[in-house]
Amino acid sequence: xxxxxxxxxxxxxxxxxxxxxxxxxxxxxxxxxxxxxxxxxxxxxxxxxxxxxxxxxxxxxxxxxxxxxxxxxxxxxxxxxxxxxxxxxxxxxxxxxxxxxxxxxxxxxxxxx
Amino acid sequence: xxxxxxxxxxxxxxxxxxxxxxxxxxxxxxxxxxxxxxxxxxxxxxxxxxxxxxxxxxxxxxxxxxxxxxxxxxxxxxxxxxxxxxxxxxxxxxxxxxxxxxxx
Numbered sequence: 275x276x277x278x279x280x281x282x283x284x285x286x287x288x289x290x291x292x293x294x295x296x297x298x299x300x301x302x303x304x305x306x307x308x309x310x311x312x313x314x315x316x317x318x319x320x321x322x323x324x325x326x327x328x329x330x331x332x333x334x335x336x337x338x339x340x341x342x343x344x345x346x347x348x349x350x351x352x353x354x355x356x357x358x359x360x361x362x363x364x365x366x367x368x369x370x371x372x373x374x375x376x377x378x379x380x381x382x383x384x385x386x387x
Numbered sequence: 388x389x390x391x392x393x394x395x396x397x398x399x400x401x402x403x404x405x406x407x408x409x410x411x412x413x414x415x416x417x418x419x420x421x422x423x424x425x426x427x428x429x430x431x432x433x434x435x436x437x438x439x440x441x442x443x444x445x446x447x448x449x450x451x452x453x454x455x456x457x458x459x460x461x462x463x464x465x466x467x468x469x470x471x472x473x474x475x476x477x478x479x480x481x482x483x484x485x486x487x488x489x490x491x
Contacts, residue, residue, distance in 0.1 A: 278430075316474060316481040317431070366430050375421070378430025 276301055276369050280379035287357055287386050294353045295382045297367035302347035307376070308340070311364040320365075323350050357386045389413040393475055393482040400490050405462045407485050409475035411455065418478040420451055420458045425472045425484070434473075435460070465489050 277300040287293050297306065305324055309317040321329040321342055329342040343351045354361050362385050368378040393409040411420060419438050423431035435442060437449040437458070448461040458477075462469060465487075472484040 316483045318481070319479055368430070375433050375436055376423075376431075377433065381428070381430050383428075 276303070276371065276377045278367060278369060278377055278379040280367055280382055282382055283380060284383040285385070287384065289358050289386055291357055292353055292355045293357065293384060294351050295365055295367070297350045297352070297379055299348045299369050303369040303371070304347070305370055306344065306350045307368045307370065308342065308350075308352045309366045309368065309378075311366060311381070313363070317366065320352070354384065357384075359386045362386045389415065389478045389480050391475055391477050391480045391482040393473075393485045395483065396486040396488070398488050398490060399465055401466055402464050405465050405469075405487065405489075406459050407462075407473055407475075407487065408457055408459045409477075409482050410457050411475075411477040414455055414477045416455075420449070420455070421476040422447070422449065422458075422460045423474045423476065425474065431474060467491060 279298045281296045285293055307322050308320040310320055311317045319332050320335045320340055321331045323329045323342045323344040325344045325347050339355050341353045364381045364383050366378050366381045368376045370376045390412045399405045419436050421436040422434045424434050425431040435444055435447045435449045437451050439451050442449045450459040467489050470489045472486050474484045475482040
């Protein structure tokens with residue numbers, strides 16, 4: 275298992291600004307994942323972040339809007355850039371052990387006004 | 388294109404067995420099926436995972452038929468604390484979630 279700490283837990287941001295979300299894991303992991311969960315909806319994978327390489331983005335998500343850093347095996351950041359109200363959502367990071375057994379952070383609740 | 392579909396909501400009573408079924412259209416042959424539980428304001432929590440037939444752990448059972456076009460999560464003797472949203476996942480595609488409400 276893993277303990278995943280996400281910061282901030284929530285934030286209210288002005289449109290046009292950017293927010294960086296941090297994800298810290300208590301053990302070394304190869305793959306980290308970033309998800310978005312809009313209110314009352316399921317999770318949507320944004321990107322997969324491997325240490326030492328560029329993140330792989332899913333359809334509908336681009337690096338300019340959601341830049342990701344993965345400087346080491348225990349840490350990653352996701353930035354939501356040039357925010358608009360449509361970016362209001364919960365953002366979750368997760369790590370995976372074994373085959374698709376994932377553990378999630380508590381999430382960052384972002385409100386863009 | 389793979390698609391994961393599950394009921395939007397279910398009700399049951401304490402002590403009952405609850406079965407939630409998910410359909411997995413076009414799931415890839417090498418992908419596992421996984422179920423998660425999510426409480427409000429928390430990240431999803433892994434429940435169980437399987438590939439084919441039946442898997443059982445301390446909290447649930449998972450039934451997957453040979454054609455792998457569906458999966459059924461079985462929660463034995465539910466309690467009020469099992470009220471949550473349950474998600475099935477196949478091929479990194481999440482179902483919309485089933486809101487399970489357990490009544491006393």
